[in-house]
Amino acid sequence: MSEKTKIGRRRAANARESSDFYQERRREIFDKAAMVFQEKGFQATTIADIAERLGTDRASLYYYVGSKQELFQQVMREAAQTNIRTIEELVAADLPAQDKLRRAFSGLMESYSSAYPYIHVFLQEKFPSLPGDRGAWAKETRSWSDRYYRAMRAILQQGVDEGEFTLDLPVGVATMAVIGAINWAHRWYRPGGKLPPDQIGEGFADILLKGLVVRKKGRREASRTSP
DSSP: OOHHHHHHHHHHHHHHHOOHHHHHHHHHHHHHHHHHHHHHOTTTOOHHHHHHHHTSOHHHHTTTOSOHHHHHHHHHHHHHHHHHHHHHHHHHSSSOHHHHHHHHHHHHHHHHHHTTTHHHHHHHTTSOOOTTOOSHHHHHHHHHHHHHHHHHHHHHHHHHHTTSOOOSSOHHHHHHHHHHHHHGGGGTOOTTSSSOHHHHHHHHHHHHHHOSSOOOHHHHHHHHHOO
């Protein structure tokens, strides 16, 4: 029996036993891997890079994960599921669309902080279909993207239907603009800055809901009283 096969069987046995130590070690591996993926990108990262960050060797790492690809997919999955649940729960809530949008932005920015650097890796790699996995993985990532889009679109559509929002663009195009505004934060946000994440999210929502142009009181009142 080859050494690789022995390691694979040992890894499967560990997974079945699922001891606290095993799960804690896998969590540590995922956390360190996320940091390396964020710094170097998926293609440039090697198992040796991740092992070095953990202070171990590649052979020891293979007792917990089968490949760099498996590690990367788990990092991506963590980020996607956190945000999709947040938005879908808001869609189902009995709230005005404005409140949902504010909470969505605050929740998403909170996830940048609490799930750092998972969210950054997730957005940085732009839902990649990894080499050698053109089936299930590609389908899973498309599902995340579709669910996220549909949830955000539902919030905007509710606002239009209930007279809270007025849009000069089709709802689908406006949805992409909203998603783009929050997703771009992975390029600059880092935990521990001067502004807490929920405050940043509120500020983003204000820009979308109120706009940037100052509406002069006199002009607005004149328009209301003019024949």
